[in-house]
Amino acid sequence: MKIHPLITTTDALAELCERLSMAQFVCVDTEFMRENTYWPELCLIQIADNQEAAAIDPLAKGIDLSPLLDLLVDNEDVLKVFHAGGQDVEIIYNLTGKTPHPIFDTQIAMMAVSQSEQIGYSNLVEAWLGLTIDKGARFTDWSRRPLTERQIEYAIGDVTHLSKIFPKLLARLIKTGRGEWLDIEMEKLADPANYRNDPTTAWQRIKAAGRNPAMLGRLKAMAAWREYEAQDKNIPRGRIARDETLADLACHPPRQQADLAKVRGLSAAWKDNEIGKRLMATLDGAKPLTDAELPPRTPRGAPLGKEGALVADLLKLLLKIRSREIDVAARLLARSEDLELLAAGVRQLPLLEGWRFDQFGKDALDLVEGKLAFAVVNGKLKMTHIDDAPAPAAASAVAEAVIADEPVAEPAEVTE
Structure with a gap:
């Protein structure tokens, strides 16, 4: 070359x-x-x-x-x-x-x-x-x-x-x-x-608890203000104020500029300097988000609870097994948060569409719907469709044989 x-x-x-x-x-x-x-x-x-x-x-x-x-x-x-x-x-x-x-x-x-x-x-x-x-x-x-x-x-x-x-x-x-x-x-x-840097949407990248319109309105205004300040000075936005500081200010806005000296993450000088003055003006001018501006609620099914959390853990185990079987990164197949949503009853998910459904989603859905089970046979973890599983008496024999480490007929594995 x-x-x-x-x-x-x-x-x-x-x-x-x-x-x-x-x-x-x-x-x-x-x-x-x-x-x-x-x-x-x-x-x-x-x-x-x-x-x-x-x-x-x-x-x-x-x-x-x-x-x-x-x-x-x-x-x-x-x-x-x-x-x-x-x-x-x-x-x-x-x-x-x-x-x-x-x-x-x-x-x-x-x-x-x-x-x-x-x-x-x-x-x-x-x-x-x-x-x-x-x-x-x-x-x-x-x-x-x-x-x-x-x-x-x-x-x-x-x-x-x-x-x-x-x-x-x-x-x-x-x-x-x-x-x-x-x-x-x-x-x-x-x-x-x-890659589009729109200061008016910068607040969406900041983690904030709750969906209170007034709180989120303050967060939106301050996040945009921080972007303009950082752009004007050409310094990283975190040097103006960190995300967690803005989130805290949005939840607990100061009543007057002097109170900025008490805010963790801000310089005490902000209590009477120009940048502190601009921040207070931003907070004073912030308007609550409208219903249309509020972030959509995260799709949820029934609350997970203890049993649902166990199902989510089984889905994550299934993901690890399938990732290893077909030699593909688990993250490409499904995200952990989507597995939790699946366990909670949500069905509109990327893992239930296209090639992801064929490679992983179908078995994941079978698992939460009681059509797929795990078994340990001769020290190896197997996935078994319920229709292929042994009768209850035979299943007991499998469990006993596993404990005794005796050879038994293996259940059918899930095919790709």
């Missing part, structure tokens, strides 16, 4: 992107800094197909990234491959208002061919290529110039390795017939709504 020198001019970038526009796929990665800023500061972009690779310096004087951004967001003929690409996609969205499409994420894809929930890049490379990555440059200051050869070599490696892994992983997906499982997941990753 040809490795280009660091690209620092628009002409060199345009020539590279013209060639890459003919590729079937490009692997993309970014290096950025966001510890001290509201907006992530893009410091380096790496891109490769199966023939060539390059690192692009977005901080180079006079460089125009338009050729690259056009390739990533407007060229529908080239597949864009990332690993754990959420933050990379966010940066591209911030620059263009669009997301790369079509898109493929190797971390998500690994969930369909293994039990790995969130495999890291170094582990991915070791698993597929047998290589160990030097992580020494990982936490360097990517905004400092000039970049060292070690930094550039490390950064380009992220896409050159990925360009070799992607075809292998794709072949595995095709062989297992699980590629279509990922279509919805990849579309979710590319959905611009995931």
Whole structure:
């Protein structure tokens, strides 16, 4: 593979992107800094197909990234491959208002061919290529110039390795017939709504107890205020105020600005400074949420209770068993909260639709409806449909034989 020198001019970038526009796929990665800023500061972009690779310096004087951004967001003929690409996609969205499409994420894809929930890049490379990555440059200051050869070599490696892994992983997906499982997941990753930063909806990301309209109205107003303050100062929102502080203020609003000195998580100086004054004005102007604005109630069936909680635990056990049997990440099949809802009687759930129903949901539904049972035979955990289970007397014999560790006829296993 040809490795280009660091690209620092628009002409060199345009020539590279013209060639890459003919590729079937490009692997993309970014290096950025966001510890001290509201907006992530893009410091380096790496891109490769199966023939060539390059690192692009977005901080180079006079460089125009338009050729690259056009390739990533407007060229529908080239597949864009990332690993754990959420933050990379966010940066591209911030620059263009669009997301790369079509898109493929190797971390998500690994969930369909293994039990790995969130495999890291170094582990991915070791698993597929047998290589160990030097992580020494990982936490360097990517905004400092000039970049060292070690930094550039490390950064380009992220896409050159990925360009070799992607075809292998794709072949595995095709062989297992699980590629279509990922279509919805990849579309979710590319959905611009995931990256749209609307201060008026920022409150929805904050955990707050209850659905009191006045309390949530104060939370909505303060969350939006915090976003504007952080954007104006270009600092992380948490440096203005943490989520739990806003939630506490929403539940117990101060009567006057001097009371801010008593609020845990706020500086005592807020009792008489300008930012404290702006916060109090925000609270004073907050309006209760309307019925239409209130968050929807979480769908619930009957309260779980002790027995329902046990059923949820059995569903989680079933999920572990099925995940191991078909070698797929449990999280791709079902979420724990959905299992609890299923145990409570809810039936409108993702695990009861499409391929998830075929692979796991049908057995999960049978379990809660009393059509599936667990048995331990010769020290091994088995799943048995009730219609296939032995008669009560035989079941007792099975239990006794298990205790005595004697061989017995095994019940039929659930087939996929």
